[in-house]
Amino acid sequence: MNQIVVLNAGGQYCHLIARRIRDLGVHAVVADIATPASELRQVKGIIISGGPASVTEPSSPSVDTAIYKLDVPVLGICYGHQLLARDLGGLDSVKAGVTKEYGHATLTAANDCALFTKIPSRQDSDLKFTVWMSHGDTVQTQPPGFKVGGSTDDCAIAVIHHPDRKLFGLQFHPEVVHTEYGTEIYRNFVFDQCRCEKDWDPRARVEHVIADIRRVAGDRKVFFLISGGVDSTVAFTLCARALGAERVLGLYVDTGFMREGDAEAMQYLRNTFGERAVRLADRSADFFGRLQGVTHPEDKRAIIGETFVAVQEDEFARLRLREDEWLLGQGTIYPDTIESGGARHAAKIKTHHNRVERIQALLEAGRVIEPLVEFYKDEVRVLGEELGLPHDVVWRHPFPGPGLAVRCVAAEAHAAVEPAALSLPNGVAGWIVPVRTVGVQGDERSYSRLLVLAGLADVEAAGALARRVTNEHRTINRVGALVYERAGAAFGRVAIHPASLTRERVALLRAADALVTRIVRARGLYDAIWQMPVAMLPLGAAAGRETIVLRPVNSRDGMTADFARLPAPVVSELARALGELDGVDAVLYDVTNKPPATIELE
Ligand code: XMP
Numbered sequence: 001m002n003q004i005v006v007l008n009a010g011g012q013y014c015h016l017i018a019r020r021i022r023d024l025g026v027h028a029v030v031a032d033i034a035t036p037a038s039e040l041r042q043v044k045g046i047i048i049s050g051g052p053a054s055v056t057e058p059s060s061p062s063v064d065t066a067i068y069k070l071d072v073p074v075l076g077i078c079y080g081h082q083l084l085a086r087d088l089g090g091l092d093s094v095k096a097g098v099t100k101e102y103g104h105a106t107l108t109a110a111n112d113c114a115l116f117t118k119i120p121s122r123q124d125s126d127l128k129f130t131v132w133m134s135h136g137d138t139v140q141t142q143p144p145g146f147k148v149g150g151s152t153d154d155c156a157i158a159v160i161h162h163p164d165r166k167l168f169g170l171q172f173h174p175e176v177v178h179t180e181y182g183t184e185i186y187r188n189f190v191f192d193q194c195r196c197e198k199d200w201d202p203r204a205r206v207e208h209v210i211a212d213i214r215r216v217a218g219d220r221k222v223f224f225l226i227s228g229g230v231d232s233t234v235a236f237t238l239c240a241r242a243l244g245a246e247r248v249l250g251l252y253v254d255t256g257f258m259r260e261g262d263a264e265a266m267q268y269l270r271n272t273f274g275e276r277a278v279r280l281a282d283r284s285a286d287f288f289g290r291l292q293g294v295t296h297p298e299d300k301r302a303i304i305g306e307t308f309v310a311v312q313e314d315e316f317a318r319l320r321l322r323e324d325e326w327l328l329g330q331g332t333i334y335p336d337t338i339e340s341g342g343a344r345h346a347a348k349i350k351t352h353h354n355r356v357e358r359i360q361a362l363l364e365a366g367r368v369i370e371p372l373v374e375f376y377k378d379e380v381r382v383l384g385e386e387l388g389l390p391h392d393v394v395w396r397h398p399f400p401g402p403g404l405a406v407r408c409v410a411a412e413a414h415a416a417v418e419p420a421a422l423s424l425p426n427g428v429a430g431w432i433v434p435v436r437t438v439g440v441q442g443d444e445r446s447y448s449r450l451l452v453l454a455g456l457a458d459v460e461a462a463g464a465l466a467r468r469v470t471n472e473h474r475t476i477n478r479v480g481a482l483v484y485e486r487a488g489a490a491f492g493r494v495a496i497h498p499a500s501l502t503r504e505r506v507a508l509l510r511a512a513d514a515l516v517t518r519i520v521r522a523r524g525l526y527d528a529i530w531q532m533p534v535a536m537l538p539l540g541a542a543a544g545r546e547t548i549v550l551r552p553v554n555s556r557d558g559m560t561a562d563f564a565r566l567p568a569p570v571v572s573e574l575a576r577a578l579g580e581l582d583g584v585d586a587v588l589y590d591v592t593n594k595p596p597a598t599i600e601l602e
Contacts, residue, residue, distance in 0.1 A: 003026070003027040003028060003029060003043055003044060003196075004021050004026060004027075004028040004043065004044060004045045004046070004047060004190060004194065004196065005029055005030075005031050005035070005043045005045075005046055005047070006018045006021075006028060006029070006030045006031070006048075007031055007032070007033045007035060007046060007047065007048045007063055008030050008031065008032060008033055008049050009048060009049045009050060009051030009053070009061050009079045009083070010033075010049075010051040010052055010053070010061065010443070011049045011050030011051045011052070011077075011078065011079060011443055012050070012349070012440065012443050012559055013049070013050060013173055013175050013176060013559060013560075014030060014049035014050070014051075015030055015334050015376070016175045016176065016376070016557065016559055017047055017049060017077065017175045018030050019376055019379070019557075020174075020175045020182065020183065020186050021186060021190055022200050023183075024183070024186060024187060024190055025198035025199070025200050025201070026190050026196045026197075026198060026199065026200055027199050027200045028200075030049075033048070033049075033051075033061045033062070033063055034061070034062070034064065035063075035064070036064050036066075037066035037067045037069075037070055038066075040067055040070060040072065041070060041072075043072060044072070044190075044194040044195060044196045045072060045073045045074075045189065045190065045193065045194030045196065046067055046070075046072055046073070046074045046075070047075045047076075047077065047080065047189075048063060048074065048075070048076040048077065048079070048083055048084065049077055049078075049079065050077050050078030050079045050080065050134070050135075050173065050443060051078075051079040051080075051443060052079075052442065052443035053079065054096050054097075054136070054137050055079065055082045055085075055086045055094050055137065056086075056094055056095075056096040056137065062083065062087075063083065063087070065087050068084075068087065068165075068167065072194075073166035073167070073168070073189065073193040073194050074166070074167050074168070075115075075168045075169070075170070075189050076168070076169040076170070077169075077170050077173060077174070077175070078134070078135055078170070078171060078172070078173060080169065081139060081160070081169035081170055081171050082094045082137055082138075082139055082169075082171075084143070084160070084167065084169040085139040085141075085142065085143055085157075085160065088144075088146070089141060089142065089144065089146075090143075092140065092141070093140055093141050093142075094137055094138070094139055094140060095137065095138055096136070097136045097137060098137075098138050099136075099154045099155070100135075100136050100441075100442070100471065101133040101134075101152070101154045101155060101471070102133060102134050102441060102442070102470070102471055102595050102596055103132065103133065103134075103467050103470075103471065103593055103595070103596075104130055104131075104132060104178060104467070105131055105133045105152040105153065105155070105172070106128055106129070106130060106131075106153070107128065107129055107130070107131045107150045107151070107152050107158055107172065108127070108128050108150060108152070109126075109127040109128070109149060109150035109159065110147070110148070110149045110159070111127055112147075112149075112163075113147075113149030113150065113159060113161045113168075114161065114166075114168075114188060114192065114193060115149070115161065115168055115170070115185050115188050115193075116149070116150075116181075116184075116185070116188070117188055117192070118184055118187070118188060119181045119184050119185075129179075130178070130179065131152070131158075131172035131173075131174075131179045131180070132172055132173045132176045132178040132179045132560070133152070133154075133155070133171065133172050133173070134173065134441070134442055134443065134595055135155075135171060135442060136442050138155055138157070138171075139157040139160065139169070139171065140157070141157070142157055142160045143160070143162075145162055145164075145165070146160045146161065146162050146167070147160070147161055147162075147163060148160060149161045152172075155171055157171070158170070158171040158172060159171070166193050168189070168193075170185075174186060176559070176560045177555075177556050177560070178560060178562065203382065203386055205383070206238075206386050206387065209238055209371050209383070210238060210241055210242040211242075213238060213242035213243065214242050216327075216369050217239075217243055217247075217327060217369060219325075220324075220325055220326060220327050221247040221248065221249070221325060221326050221327070222243065222247065222248045222249070222326065222327045222328075222369055223248075223249050223251070223312065223315070223321065223326050223328055223329060224236050224239070224248065224249065224250045224251065224328075224329040224330075224331075225250075225251055225252075225253055225308060225311070225312060225330070226250045226251065226266055226269065226278070226331075227252070227258075227262070227266070227331075227399065227401065227403075228252065228262050228263070228264075228265030228266035228269075228393075229265075229331070229396065229398065229399050230377075230380055230381060230384055230389075230393060230394055230395075230396060230398070231332075231333055231372060231377075231380055231398075232330075232331035233266075233268070233269060233331075233384070233389065233393055234331065234372065234380050234383050234384045234387065234389065235329060235330065235331035235370070235371050235372050236269060236273075236329065236331070237269075237272075237384075237387050237389065238371045238383070238387070239329055239369070239371065240273055240277070241387070245274060248273070248277055248329070249277060249279070249319075249321075249326075250266075250269060250273070250277060250278040250279070251278075251279050251280075251281055251311075251312075251315055252266045252278065252279070252280045252281070253281050253283050253311055254280070254281065254282040254283060254284055255283060255284060255287045255307075255402075255403055255405075256283075256284030256285075256287050256288050256503065257287065257304075257402065257403030257404040257408075257506060258403055258404070259399065259403070259404065259510060259513055259514070259517075260510055260511075260513070260514040260517075261514075262399070263280070265392075265396065268389075268390060268393055281311065281315070283307075284503075286310070286311065287304065287307050287405075288501065288502070288503060290303050290307055291303055291304070291405070291500065291501045292500065292501075293500050294410065294500055294501070295410035295411060295412050295500055296410075297350070297406070297438055297602035298350065298351060300402070300405055300406070300410070300501070300602070301350060301351045301352070301353065301356070301402060301602075302351060302356055302357075304353050304401075304402045304405055305351065305352075305353040305355070305356030305359065305402075306356055306357075306358060308353060308401075309356070309359060309362075312328065323367070327367055327368060327369045328362055328367055328368045328369070329368075329369050329370075329371075330354045330359075330368060330369075330370045331354075331370075331372055332352075332354045332355075332370040332372060332373050333372050333373065333375055333376060333377060333380055334372075334373060334374060334375060334376055335376065335377070335557065335558055335559055336352040336354055336355060337352075337355060337373065348445060349438070349444075349445045349598070350438060350445065350598070350602070352400075352401065353400075353402050354370075376556075376557040376558075376559075377398060377556075377557045377558055378556055381394050381395070395527065397526075397529070397530070397531045397532060398530075398531050398558065400600060404506055404509050404510060404513070405501055405506075406600045406601070406602050407509060407513075407533050407534065407535040407536065407600060407601060408501055408505055408506055408509050408536050409435060409437065409535065409536065409537045409538065409601050409602065410499055410500045410501060410538070411435055411496045411498055411499055411537075411538050412498055413496075413498060414495060414496065415434035415495060415496045416434070416493075416494075416495040416496075417431040417432065417433050417434065417452070417491070417492065417494055417495065417496075417539075418431060418432050418434070419431055419432075419492070420451055422451075422469060422473070424453070424465070425465070427455045428453055428455045428456055428465070429453070429454045429455050429492075430451055430452065430453050431451070431452045431491060431492060432449050432450075432451060432476075433449065433450040433451070433452055433496065433537070433539060434449070434496050435449075435450055435496050435537055435538075435539065436448055436449060436450075437450055437477070437478050437597065437598075437601040437602060438597075438598045438600070438601070438602045439477030439478060439592075439594075439595065439596045439597045439598055440594065440595045440596070440597075440598055441474075441477065441595050441596045442595075446474075446477045446596065448474070448475050448476055448477040448478070449475055449476050449477070449478075450476070450478045450479070450480060450537075451466075451469060451476045451478070451479045451480070452479075452480050452481075452482055452491065452588060453465060453466075453480070453481055453482065454481070454482040454491065456481055458568065459481065459565050459566070459568070459571070459589070459591060460565070462479070462481040462589075462591040463563060463565075463591045463593075465479070466479035466591045466592050466593075467593070470592065470596045470597075477592070477596045477597050478590065478592045478596070478597040478601075479590070479591055479592050480588030480591065481588065481589045481591050482586065482587075482588060483550075483571055483572075483574075483575040483587050483589045484575035484576070484578065484584075484586060485585070485586045486541075486579060486584070486585045486586065488541070489540060489541035489545070489585040489586065491586055493541065494539055494540050494541055494545075494547070494585060494586065495539070495540075495541075496537070496538060496539050497538045497539075497540070497542070497543040497544070497545075498538070498543075505538075505546070508536065508581065508582075508584075509534065509535075509536045509548075511581060512534050512536065512578055512581060512584070513534040515574075515577050515578065515581070516532065516534045516550065516574055516578070517532075519570070519573055519574055519577060520552075520570075520574075523567075523570050523573075525570065528564075529552050529553070529554065529564045530554045530555045530556075530561070530564070531552075531553050531555065531558075531561075531599060532550070532551065532552040532553070533551040533553075533599060533600060534548060534549070534551070535548070535551055535590075535601040536548055536549065537549060537588075539585070539586065540585035540586070541585050544583065545583060545584075545585040546584055546585065547584070547585060547586040547587070547588060548578050548581075548584055548586075548587045548588070549587075549588045549589075549590055549601060550566075550571075550574060550587065550588065550589045550590065551563075551590040551599065551600075552564035552566055553594070553599050555594075555599070558599060559594075560593075560594055560595070561593060561594040561599055562593050563590060563591050563592060563593055566589070571589060574587070575587045
């Protein structure tokens with residue numbers, strides 16, 4: 001069999017590794033980390049993924065060490081790199097938590113490591129390129145027989161390789177787009193070391209998915225909650241193609257947390273499959289009612305997920321649909337499951353609305369169909385194009401199921417911002433905002449403070465400072481540059497005020513979001529940015545006053561992201577326009593990458 005197996009240590013990027021390899025035209029699958037070596041004898045190559053655990057702890061996930069003797073090339077990545085060092089070099093080879101290193105780093109690589117052939121070398125003999133790091137533990141000594149193949153400023157043994165045995169370890173993540181030459185590294189491993197041949201065409205998957213839907217559904221019909229977004233539209237279309245429009249029923253639920261124009265986006269499905277197949281329901285009163293006074297992000301997510309299930313149950317009762325005849329269809333994509341802690345050993349970053357407890361129970365009872373669960377966002381778009389969906393539907397910015405609810409931050413208590421006790425460049429002011437937002441650091445969820453900076457020369461300088469501060473201070477996971485403060489509401493004097501999700505707050509956020517989208521489209525930037533959440537903090541000179549946060553990001557699949565650089569005149573235009581909205585005291589431009597901050601603020 002011509003394939004690569006990725007052993008899953010629970011890392012956020014595990015399936016991304018398989019994806020990168022499938023992009024090269026080679027069939028790659030993900031398997032449990034403890035898969036016995038006897039089952040891996042026939043594969044062409046083994047990759048051990050990253051993961052949130054520490055190999056220095058006895059209960060940490062481990063491989064069957066017989067895999068190292070199979071004569072099959074092995075590549076360990078991050079946690080996998082450390083595991084390789086520990087398994088072949090002993091416990092002392094890895095040290096826990098010596099340096100924390102997140103984000104970009106420069107790798108100085110050895111020319112004789114087989115993974116780096118075909119990477120164009122610069123004039124000098126050293127090969128240097130940018131890599132993406134996210135780790136706390138570090139390899140201290142290479143195992144016997146291994147050579148060190150590369151290092152960064154903070155990590156002396158960032159690469160190990162055995163010249164004769166085709167065993168490799170990389171501390172960095174070649175699968176994330178921020179690593180320069182990541183594709184070349186995988187190409188060298190897959191084709192030169194593992195001797196794979198091309199056997200995988202992603203565009204040929206539509207028929208396969210349709211066949212799968214028919215197999216899983218059998219005689220049953222499918223009920224879908226749809227949002228107008230690309231995932232649920234593609235999933236619905238696939239089910240309608242597989243089973244016929246008369247065997248699918250879509251319900252668009254107005255949760256109260258939709259963007260302006262969202263309802264129109266699902267019009268495409270109505271036009272294509274008919275009004276009988278695609279219905280509308282305004283359930284915003286239920287959602288707002290259940291969320292009254294709720295402030296913690298995970299509580300919000302749980303309540304929203306449960307309310308979706310309640311709406312679905314009401315609809316089943318109202319339309320007299322029999323549970324044994326209908327499946328629940330969901331447009332769940334792979335990151336929804338891994339971020340919810342669904343893969344073994346993966347840490348829970350957040351509970352996606354389609355992975356709450358009651359949905360899990362339905363999944364276990366075999367009552368759910370999720371045609372896109374193996375795919376990432378960019379693959380879903382490929383499927384959407386293959387299905388002939390309109391460009392606007394396929395290329396709309398992603399929008400989370402819980403909608404504006406995860407962009408409207410809540411707070412329990414009154415607390416003033418404080419000057420940041422950090423060493424900052426001359427002329428730069430910094431404040432710690434007493435509100436927490438969600439992040440992901442070293443494969444784990446974080447829920448930490450926001451730092452606001454003012455007086456920076458430009459967005460590049462802000463981003464560089466954000467990177468340094470979040471690397472050095474674990475209590476800060478997000479940094480915003482102050483781009484507007486209302487006269488009379490100087491930022492140093494604003495405070496967080498108690499607030500939860502109300503119709504008034506969400507209406508202001510919706511207006512801000514619509515304004516930003518209009519300007520970004522008018523300036524020709526919409527297609528150049530992967531996603532541009534507009535979020536809101538209950539931060540201002542008095543209760544009821546708000547701060548708007550611009551969060552433009554570039555990403556390939558949402559798993560990692562760089563904050564997007566907006567031209568300075570556009571930032572000024574956005575700041576000015578938002579400042580004119582009634583209720584807005586300040587505007588921030590989020591200049592944090594993911595990691596350490598997630599895309600949504602929650
Ligand atoms: P984070 O905030 O985790 O977001 O960096 C990564 C991507 O996922 C989207 N997102 C969601 N999508 N249901 C969804 O369908 C959800 O519950 C959800 N939460 C986050 C987010 O918008 C970004 O594109």
